[in-house]
Amino acid sequence: MGIFMYDRSAVRANSIPIFRRRMSEQHPELAGVVDYDGFLAMAARDRIHVRVVPLPARQLARTFVVGAHRFIRLNRSLPLEERTRHAMHELCHVWRDHVIEGAYYSDELTGGQRCEFADIFAWSVTTEPMQASLQLDLDF
Amino acid sequence: MSSANVTTVTPDASDRAVGRALQRAREDAELGQPEAAKLIDRTRVTLSRYENGAPVPDDILLTLVAEYERLGAEIPEILQQLRDDVSHVSSPEGPRYSMRDTGKVLQVRERANSPEWSPNPALKGQIPKRAYDAALGYLRRLEAAGVDRDHIEEAERLMIDRRYAKANRREKRELSEEDWMLLVDDTWDAIREALSWQGVKV
Numbered sequence: 001m002g003i004f005m006y007d008r009s010a011v012r013a014n015s016i017p018i019f020r021r022r023m024s025e026q027h028p029e030l031a032g033v034v035d036y037d038g039f040l041a042m043a044a045r046d047r048i049h050v051r052v053v054p055l056p057a058r059q060l061a062r063t064f065v066v067g068a069h070r071f072i073r074l075n076r077s078l079p080l081e082e083r084t085r086h087a088m089h090e091l092c093h094v095w096r097d098h099v100i101e102g103a104y105y106s107d108e109l110t111g112g113q114r115c116e117f118a119d120i121f122a123w124s125v126t127t128e129p130m131q132a133s134l135q136l137d138l139d140f
Numbered sequence: 141m142s143s144a145n146v147t148t149v150t151p152d153a154s155d156r157a158v159g160r161a162l163q164r165a166r167e168d169a170e171l172g173q174p175e176a177a178k179l180i181d182r183t184r185v186t187l188s189r190y191e192n193g194a195p196v197p198d199d200i201l202l203t204l205v206a207e208y209e210r211l212g213a214e215i216p217e218i219l220q221q222l223r224d225d226v227s228h229v230s231s232p233e234g235p236r237y238s239m240r241d242t243g244k245v246l247q248v249r250e251r252a253n254s255p256e257w258s259p260n261p262a263l264k265g266q267i268p269k270r271a272y273d274a275a276l277g278y279l280r281r282l283e284a285a286g287v288d289r290d291h292i293e294e295a296e297r298l299m300i301d302r303r304y305a306k307a308n309r310r311e312k313r314e315l316s317e318e319d320w321m322l323l324v325d326d327t328w329d330a331i332r333e334a335l336s337w338q339g340v341k342v
Contacts, residue, residue, distance in 0.1 A: 053329075055322055056316075056319035056322055
């Protein structure tokens with residue numbers, strides 16, 4: 001699988017609860033509400049390098065690949081809770097969306113199906129009420 | 141105007157479709173990625189990027205299509221169409237343009253056959269000048285440190301090529317020059333860090 005730690009066909013579920021359950025097999029932090037330390041632990045486990053840096057005001061987070069190394073950058077201006085949520089958005093891209101080159105980013109106008117999935121996933125894992133509401137099992 | 145050394149860069153509207161078509165043709169030619177990469181004097185990683193949607197330089201596209209066809213592969217229609225479009229460039233009369241269905245005209249200097257890296261002129265206008273000059277300075281440092289061409293080009297795309305950013309193509313507002321400086325500097329920090337792990341100091 002090269003740079004991937006996960007079989008894409010296995011993790012690329014279109015259901016957020018199923019995706020979360022599959023990823024929680026490797027990342028037990030996903031069993032509960034994820035906080036920033038939990039995100040850092042998951043990123044470290046997958047050898048993703050995380051930095052909190054100055055970024056343009058409307059680029060809240062970005063993910064990019066240099067060679068075989070994956071980087072997640074988080075906007076220094078974000079308060080911790082938002083930082084965690086955007087971090088999990090980026091982590092969702094890494095896990096699910098074949099990030100082997102180029103750059104992904106999360107900003108105030110994120111769009112497209114992949115970003116919508118990542119948005120809802122990030123909300124679901126970082127927010128207690130959202131966890132309960134995901135009995136709806138939204139499909140993409 | 142310049143001579144026959146003109147190549148166009150394929151626009152990104154259907155890069156993923158082109159990539160998939162290249163993969164199908166390669167598999168039909170019964171070639172693995174390493175063998176196919178040798179045909180274009182690139183690494184397997186670079187070919188994999190092309191097959192996964194990275195923009196494909198026209199000269200690379202022409203070579204791959206010709207080689208796969210020579211090996212008996214069925215060439216998908218999208219590649220046939222692109223080959224026909226691109227073939228205008230190689231006319232002995234020396235046209236400098238390749239017309240796309242959208243009417244967009246792209247003109248860049250050919251860099252393909254040189255083992256040395258040179259800045260991609262197609263990327264020059266994509267970001268503000270100050271950020272571009274800063275990125276160029278960083279890329280020259282990679283060159284001076286002996287980093288190979290493929291990796292310098294990757295760094296160039298990461299710092300400068302807007303099409304390399306996958307998310308949010310709806311964003312129409314321009315980033316300011318200062319915003320671009322932040323992005324270029326941050327990307328450079330990551331590149332330098334990644335290289336340091338491999339023992340390369342820049």
